[in-house]
Amino acid sequence: MTPSFTHYSHRSRHVHKVSLLEKLSLWILIPVILIALTVAAVKLSGVNIGVEIFGNAPIAYIITAFVYSFIRLFISYIFALVIGVILALLILRSHVWERVLIPVYDVLESVPVLVFFPVIILFFIHYSLLNTAAIFILVLTMVWSIAFAAIGGLHVIPEDVLFVPKIFGLTKFQSFRKVILPALFPSLITGSLLAWAAGWNILIVAEVLHTYVPAGQNVGDVFGIGSVLVQASSSGNQSLFIWSIVVIVLAITLINIFIWQRLFKYAERFKFD
């Protein structure tokens, strides 16, 4: 019997069957190509790289840095999830709230996160709250994917389903827990995937914020894979740089396979016909 595999496609927003070849290409070929491109790019940069490129790299150090970054992103994600859901639920209050808030959210989302640098410099960095500053930047980056996915999710809940808790006299909290939150689950998973992707993107900036401050030093960086990448690059440590990329690509591939794909499959049972 041919083994059957499934894959969640963000574009079609559905889990669909894929062949073994497609599965392999998704989870093996793409990471391999990404790593090969990184190596090629480093070589093409003209730096003299020999065999030592894959030798003598502090793998444990890189993995620890990755774990630090992951925890930082996870904490940011929890904040972004709670805030994103609250922002989405506010529009449920009335059509007036929706008409007012959606344009406000659109404007806020379009504000580049780097605009908040003065706040970060004046407050977080002034008080040496560098980790908090990184989390602040990450939350601001992650929250909008979740908020807009949740808003989209609210709009696909059938009107009759929204009436059910009212008909059966559920409290607002019961209605949230039993109806709204499960109904939003598929959208929140999609939004979360995009939020994490955006989080990984901005992580490098978030972990080396201190260097953007006038007279800032690398010594003020927060420890994580982002700051390790920047340090490796600025100090010309190609081996550290490439191994960091390898760890990121492999770890994110594994997170995709073992967390996101499973969550997407689980979310199918929360979808309306």
Next chain:
Amino acid sequence: MNNPILTFSNISFKYHNGLAEVLHNVSFSLEKRSFTVLVGPSGCGKSTLIKLVAGLTQASSGSLSAPQKMSMVFQNGALLPWYSAQDNVLLSFEKDSQLGVEEKKKRALDALTLMNIKELANAYPRDLSGGQRQRVGIARALAAEPELLLLDEPFSALDAETTEALHRELLNIWKSRDITILMISHSLEEAVTLGERILVMHEGRIVHEHIVKLDYPRDPTSETFGKYIASIRKELKERRMSK
């Protein structure tokens, strides 16, 4: 009418966005244990009227008196896909803090048994046919033991055979319980099959009322049955022509 369970007095309804009135000075009442069917063309205000009864929206003017114990069956069942049939029925007891979990489960199972789907208690909506889903929807509405049961075109998406079976079961439930039914239907045949009284709506007003003097079960092939249908159809046609 003696001791009505539901009274509408000069109810008007208009959406906040400035669109035209959907209901104009609607007045009617329902007698206890009666079975009334509202019919009328799409957009005549049937769904708005039933939402007002259920308290899902508020009237712009007029007064309304409805019982506390009220429940509703929705067009497509409105089941929650993440809950089994039994858990969907359990929703009707969610607000009741007096009942224990086991008692709630037993009552939910009783409601499913009443609708002949006890064996589907652990099935999820995605695994149920349209008719089975609607049975769960009716079981959920009945489990709350309502005085007034509202049905919003509950059989419109079902095949003829399933609809006929559910018509029979609904009539049995109505006869065996202390329950008043207000149902919306777009089918005149369904209205005459089920209703003791038929209210005909047109452009936000109740324009006619028919008391169906036929014994249950009603025979759709009978001449008298056909006369009721023809009479309502003629009224609706005249309304359209006079517009």
